[in-house]
Amino acid sequence: MDAKLSLASKAFPSTAWERGVSLGNIESSLLNIGYLETLSYQQTPLQRLDPRVKLLTTLVFITAVVSFGKYEITGLIPFFIYPVALVAVGNLPPGYLARKILLAAPFAFFIGIFNPLLDRTILVHLGPVGISGGWVSFASIMIRFFLTVSAALILIAGTGLPAVCLALDKLGAPRIFVMQLLFVYRYIFVLTDEALRLVRARALRSFQGRGLGLKVFSFMIGQLLLRTLDRARRIHQAMLSRGFAGRIHLLRPLRLRGPDVAFLLGWSILFALLRWYNIPHLLGSWAGEWIR
Amino acid sequence: MSHHLVEVKDLQYAYPDGTAALQGVSFLLTHGEAVAIIGANGAGKSTLLLHLNGCLLPQAGEVRIGGLPLNKKTLSHVRRTVGMVFQDPDDQLFMPIVYDDVAFGPLNLGLPPTEVDHLVLDSLATVGASHLQDRPPYRLSGGEKRAVAIAAVLAMTPDILVMDEPTSALDPKTRRQLIELLKTFKHTRIIATHDLDLVLDLCSRTIILRDGQVAADGPTLDILQNEELLASSNLEKPLCLQGCPVCRGKSG
Numbered sequence: 001m002d003a004k005l006s007l008a009s010k011a012f013p014s015t016a017w018e019r020g021v022s023l024g025n026i027e028s029s030l031l032n033i034g035y036l037e038t039l040s041y042q043q044t045p046l047q048r049l050d051p052r053v054k055l056l057t058t059l060v061f062i063t064a065v066v067s068f069g070k071y072e073i074t075g076l077i078p079f080f081i082y083p084v085a086l087v088a089v090g091n092l093p094p095g096y097l098a099r100k101i102l103l104a105a106p107f108a109f110f111i112g113i114f115n116p117l118l119d120r121t122i123l124v125h126l127g128p129v130g131i132s133g134g135w136v137s138f139a140s141i142m143i144r145f146f147l148t149v150s151a152a153l154i155l156i157a158g159t160g161l162p163a164v165c166l167a168l169d170k171l172g173a174p175r176i177f178v179m180q181l182l183f184v185y186r187y188i189f190v191l192t193d194e195a196l197r198l199v200r201a202r203a204l205r206s207f208q209g210r211g212l213g214l215k216v217f218s219f220m221i222g223q224l225l226l227r228t229l230d231r232a233r234r235i236h237q238a239m240l241s242r243g244f245a246g247r248i249h250l251l252r253p254l255r256l257r258g259p260d261v262a263f264l265l266g267w268s269i270l271f272a273l274l275r276w277y278n279i280p281h282l283l284g285s286w287a288g289e290w291i292r
Numbered sequence: 293m294s295h296h297l298v299e300v301k302d303l304q305y306a307y308p309d310g311t312a313a314l315q316g317v318s319f320l321l322t323h324g325e326a327v328a329i330i331g332a333n334g335a336g337k338s339t340l341l342l343h344l345n346g347c348l349l350p351q352a353g354e355v356r357i358g359g360l361p362l363n364k365k366t367l368s369h370v371r372r373t374v375g376m377v378f379q380d381p382d383d384q385l386f387m388p389i390v391y392d393d394v395a396f397g398p399l400n401l402g403l404p405p406t407e408v409d410h411l412v413l414d415s416l417a418t419v420g421a422s423h424l425q426d427r428p429p430y431r432l433s434g435g436e437k438r439a440v441a442i443a444a445v446l447a448m449t450p451d452i453l454v455m456d457e458p459t460s461a462l463d464p465k466t467r468r469q470l471i472e473l474l475k476t477f478k479h480t481r482i483i484a485t486h487d488l489d490l491v492l493d494l495c496s497r498t499i500i501l502r503d504g505q506v507a508a509d510g511p512t513l514d515i516l517q518n519e520e521l522l523a524s525s526n527l528e529k530p531l532c533l534q535g536c537p538v539c540r541g542k543s544g
Contacts, residue, residue: 162388186388189430234383237347241376242448243368243400251395251405
């Protein structure tokens, strides 16, 4: 316990970013969640908006993007205006967000990569080269992945997870789900710290690869589970000590203001327009007629 | 004021694995007393503390808080009266933001929002942590976490404060600030610790636990000077009561 707290105070420099840099790979990507949190403390018009409005707008955006047909590409392009505008207004670092998106990219990649093999009908001719439906749908999947994941990340970076949870709660999401999310978010840092200490303790007493095997690893996982159960018990005791009776109350009055309503309505109407009218297509045909 | 009394009568408790942690502990504390509970590792200190606010219920014997016996019916009342500061602040600060954490207890008591807001801001100001109210607990230093954990308990306006190792893992200056803070409290304070200098500074009365029983109960100064008693309980004189090592070397 003593060692742990003193370690905690040393391992907690001013920003999570520094922490991430000073540790190994897996740890740094986990602890970088803290940097996402730091971004939400900024005072820009984006961060000042009501969290419910941002959550709803993100949901409308994602629904609009995923509702397109499977070969759609041109219709999706105008939707890039949403992440671009929010990154600019919210003063969010595009490079950092892009790296986070890349981290999740393999999932979408492997979902889509078999399409070109299965669907070989030629759909588009670019000069002499025929492009099969499979490649078009693969591209469409990747674009949608990029749009939806970036919207979700921007939501967290521009709002902060606790506020998103609060919004979920106020909008009537199941309480137990909101609480789970809050607790995961609170204790993921404690858990990674605990795991990191185990890993360090092993590394310090392992030589020439001895002690680094799978057997020891399984003991460590077991140890981590036991510690986690123990901690869960203590947390529960602490909650009971403060009058917990199955319901967590949050004290955070939310008020909708003019800009909030404008944000939600403005973007929703734009998404609806972009969904029903293929703007690049229209622009193309207008330009064609004008030239003629 | 009888409602601040803490009375423990022949308390016994054995853990499911058979370890007898408490074997007949009895004492009576009166209003406003600051009492230290000291003893070797495994002497039963933490188990005793967990009984004082009903995290554990007595298997035999009795705990009375403010005249009420501790049982399932009085549990919520007892928990409001007795504020418990846990050893590891990470266990206690479970909400995502300091403000929400301090508000957790008062909101569970069903107080109106404006009053909760006052209580939260007041308790944070008392421990000197007002500037931390919007921070997530995992970003705080050890000392800050401890201060917020105490604020979270103060916000429930308890009459009795129970603390498990409040100064463990604090740097000397933070420890000193905490001791000064605890001195200003008017609550009945029960502190389990190995920090015997803190005991000397803060507590007028000391109870020594040994193997789940009370080995001694009396004025702190008497107990902490009884070397024989201390040695038999795996303790030693507080450093400030021991001879100065530099002077001792010179005279010898």
